[in-house]
Amino acid sequence: MFAIAPALGKANLSASQLKLLAGKARWIFRVCEAGFPTIPTIAITRAAWDELQAERGRRDIRLRTHWVACLFKLVDKDGKPPMLVVRTSAASHNGGLMPARIGIPAPAAPEDAVDPGRPLARAIKQAFESYGFSGRTWTGGRQEDDRARQIVLVQAVAEGAVEQFLTRNAATGALGPAPLNGGPLPRLPEGVNALIALLDAKAGRHMSCLVAVKDGQVQFMSARSVQASAGAELEAAVDRVERRIWTPHSAVSRVDANRLALMLHPRLKSSEGVSPIAMGLGVSPGAASGIIVFNAEDAARLRARGKHCILVVNETGPADIEGMKAATGILTARGGMSSHAGVIARITGKPCVAGVRNLSVDAAEMVCHIGDREFRAGDRLTIDGTDGAVYLGTLPLAQPQIGGAIGKLLGWSDASRDIAVRTNAETMESVQTALSFGAEGVGLARSEHMFFSPERMVALRRMILSEDEDARSRAIAGLVDYQTGDYSALFASMKGLPVNVRLFDPPLHEFLPRTDEEIEEAAASLGVAVRALRMRLERIAEINPMLGHRGVRLAITYPEILQMQMQAVLAGARAASEKQSEPVAVEVMVPFVSTASEVSWVRERAMAILDNSGLTRSERVRFSFGTMLELPRACLRAGDIAAMVDFISFGTNDLTQTTFGISRDDAPTFLAAYQRKGVYERDPFVTIDEKGVGEMIEIAIARGRAANPRLKIGICGEHAGDPASLKFFAGLGIDYVSCSPYRVPIARLTLAQASA
């Protein structure tokens, strides 16, 4: 028990007392210490209170005497004991805490100061009791320890009007008194600004502030921090740097990257007071509101009229791509993170909720059900692809603000970052977004994604469905031109920044027709009989396509695909290099290898094609060759592999799937139960599993660097956009990460924080 704001003079706290100052107590002491008029306040810890009570049983009064002396510190120079207020002072605000108990008479006798039957001691006892054990998961010894340090404040009752306000605007972050919870701003004297500046500098957060105003004079009563919007916090952080309260470095380290993420997609203004009608998997972030449609034509029609729509389907396939592009958001009954819907939605930047178990769609009848509710075309829904929630009707959305403050903060962050941030992108649109967000290269251009348009799909399907090498070579010939143009545009737009092209790695089933109607259409466009197409489809169907004929396995079994891709990449690089002053930096990456022999097989052929291209003799194109490590065996054999490549890049999505033996698409059936039952703490597809997948990566890096000290190392799985994972990656000694365009700012910020 001690005074943190004595009525006379200043508090002079010991180091151990200073350590006890949690919550409001901290700010009352700081403001008083800085010389701002402050309502007299004393603090008592639970440990002290318990000891005071124990002393009563022993009929001792040593501690009570000290306590009464403390209470006298609330007495002003007029010598009259004031009426008292009892407040909690929790480290974090909590609904169950006792509200301030106001107007308690000062104890008439020393015994009254500790007798729980008397008003003051009763209020203190109740305040401590209101702390309970809630609010945090205390563990082990700390629980008792923290409990002993809980504080209750006893203040003199203030004279004059009590006013409450925020130190900064909750929406804009602007400094100065701001209204609380949308209420009116109280009239406050000029003097309050000094208090605000003081508190903002000391706390570095939005504060809710309580003052007493009398005769134009302000007396500080108490303050606690409040959570402002991500945007307001960011603006405030930048403002503090500009006011020289913070260094740029402190601003960078104090902004929460997870909250920054919320600003980079359209989002729900607030979901308070509305409950989702269903939950699925948030597979592509951002929120979208719109009219329900069940097919591409309706989506296109609405889009043409400038209306937002949500495409609602059981699952998506190649036939739905146009509909997905036209829709504002996508909602599916089946599928997960790497379902067709998820992949396309993330590429196109559309919010998507997938795998809503109680959704069933009858597209033919243009009706869907979510649980018992029936929805028809024209009804409205809002989806939140960040958390997977589905809401009834149209909820208000906030658009992403990539304004001045975020730019400044990220600019500062770049100064203290030594790991490059690239992006996973292949379309011009996504590359431009990523560049505007500060991407320093393309870390993963998924070459097969360049075929996501109806006319190209025909050529691609023709190739996939080829029965023999001749047919495949003919199909391939039709693909080179598209690709050359795409690569040329991609390289040109990156103006000399490195572009990593991953060789063809199609999850075949995503490119193939599925429904009877699609098969008939595909047969017509391919010029084959429906029956023949069906037989071929059946023949190439895979039981576990994730572990099937893909990645480097395609390049080795069908070397003509490798040949075509290398030629297109090199022709694109040549074309781009002729139009710009910077040399084109091309990286070709072989996916899904499990042995060094696969790497050497592809390398030998790729290098022969490069040598024949004549580009090796040019200074205009810088070519490097590498591989993607996304299988446990590749990690173990990284030493052999590293000796043959310029770079390796970890594909953490597939590495997580194979290390855990979990298909991400099929995981929703048990992952929810796992988290509910506490078997997994975190979804390993969201935050990297440090103890398993992380160790695989560490083994690979150690062996790779030992074999090839000049090896460049990157991470290109989706974990590269997750702050917790990025912190882990930052400690691995890697050269770059590559994430989706909207995640580039998060990676820039988190890596700066981690390297600080």
Place this chain on the structure above:
Amino acid sequence: MFAIAPALGKANLSASQLKLLAGKARWIFRVCEAGFPTIPTIAITRAAWDELQAERGRRDIRLRTHWVACLFKLVDKDGKPPMLVVRTSAASHNGGLMPARIGIPAPAAPEDAVDPGRPLARAIKQAFESYGFSGRTWTGGRQEDDRARQIVLVQAVAEGAVEQFLTRNAATGALGPAPLNGGPLPRLPEGVNALIALLDAKAGRHMSCLVAVKDGQVQFMSARSVQASAGAELEAAVDRVERRIWTPHSAVSRVDANRLALMLHPRLKSSEGVSPIAMGLGVSPGAASGIIVFNAEDAARLRARGKHCILVVNETGPADIEGMKAATGILTARGGMSSHAGVIARITGKPCVAGVRNLSVDAAEMVCHIGDREFRAGDRLTIDGTDGAVYLGTLPLAQPQIGGAIGKLLGWSDASRDIAVRTNAETMESVQTALSFGAEGVGLARSEHMFFSPERMVALRRMILSEDEDARSRAIAGLVDYQTGDYSALFASMKGLPVNVRLFDPPLHEFLPRTDEEIEEAAASLGVAVRALRMRLERIAEINPMLGHRGVRLAITYPEILQMQMQAVLAGARAASEKQSEPVAVEVMVPFVSTASEVSWVRERAMAILDNSGLTRSERVRFSFGTMLELPRACLRAGDIAAMVDFISFGTNDLTQTTFGISRDDAPTFLAAYQRKGVYERDPFVTIDEKGVGEMIEIAIARGRAANPRLKIGICGEHAGDPASLKFFAGLGIDYVSCSPYRVPIARLTLAQASA
């Protein structure tokens, strides 16, 4: 150049000369050395020959003088130079070698002995040239080295009749002169038996022997080893032990386990002169001949009449199980090693060739095509499930001979083996086979395989298809009785040997109806509407079932299944323990874990069920709990896991799939190309990949033992039946391996060889 059998006296070779004795030279020297009359023979190495020729260029005669002196060693005491024979003496026989050149006159002058224009030197030159570089893949320095050591023999021409015979019968292994290649046995004097005994003891192999017989006297000319049948080699080995030529230990170490494997299934007597009409994947070993059938009824009908049949289908499903049981062999157009056909075939011990790409079956029309050929029910085929070959018509088969010799050899092998051999089995039939082959326990009883009969399948499907816990619990109730009886019989048959029961790990898709007809049938038997069943099937369909909702994930999401299984296992153990004197040794194993938290979750519940059973207080049942390590993450976290279990068992099939990222079912599309192009040396699903999967296992063993020194460690993947893999496993310090029943003898032999 030196005499290995001089006409007078004995050869007295230096150590370096002894080292040069390869092929026939070795046997000629040994026989002569042992005092058996031998045709005079001298040997010249290529190095010596080359030097002789080089000397001619230098007009030197030092070496030539030595050579001529050597040639004089062929001269008998009559002093007359004999006519000569020039032979090669390759370490391994090879079709391209020069046949013996007979009747060459002895050189008339010293110069003639080295002049390639003269008959002797010409024959020697041609003999060296015929070695070429063929026959082996020589690598690096050894190539030149081995070449320099090639030998050519110069012999005196024998007088009398030249006769050829084998030292042991090629089919039975019986000692004594035996005919070669099915020809008649020449008349041989009694004296030949001493030579045969001598050679058999020296070579320890079947030898093809050349002698000259004159006046009832035998002179040894030359011999080379020949490959006899696996059975004959085995009989010979045992015979040598019984004749005290070999120790049991030498017999064990000299029998080739791979060849032993050929004896344990029906096999083709010979495939010489017949070409397969198609090749598929040999997924269940052994050969089978029979009449083609397309459905279970026809198979059953033929079986009832005692006829063999081959079930030919596109792929098998639950509806085909009865047909598979009735058929002698199974041939499918689709699927691989772990396809339904492969799994069931191996369990039931039926030869099976799967994934024959150019086979198409029209079951309704009762016709199939292999390439251009058409086959109808009643036509005959022979399949070889060991190598995947399909032959026209009925080829003669040899039945497995588990006779006295194999029993003796394996008995000896057990003495020098310290790793136990268990079996993967759950049916009474396979357990009995395994016991008769010497299995020392069950290392993997796949509990879900106990449902492979039509009436049980209904109950199992009802459980899999349950919509909620209530429905599932009802379905489960119907399963307990079956299981209790099965476990009781299983434990009883093992008479106290350990039985490892793996908790339910169904690859769901194998148990579910697929075709329209099967779905209709299943709906009827389950009492649900076809449409509802279809919707449910669609909902639980998985994209990558291998990485889906299986193993421990089922136990955690549906704890009622765990409860049912534990109760059935414990009830079965109690029942068995009441009928026998030995305590029942039960091991319960949790499959497909990737985290220690999964193990602890299941362990806690399993132990609670055990405690409630009262069996812990009984001495009649010994219970242990463990887990299967078959995912890379589980291997990395083996330390955490080992602390909670009594044993771990490596599931090398799934561990290979996940470490490589290869679905074994889908691998055939690229694995053949990989082997053809030299990317993989060996199929990692046949022989353990030591550098990748092997390291995972080593990491896990090191971490597991460190955390729990009393940890019991086993291997239960199919690699545990492969000799090359077993040699690797033997070095890991494991306690047991568990393989399919027919592989038990191979494991016993290989592990004995490895620990010697």
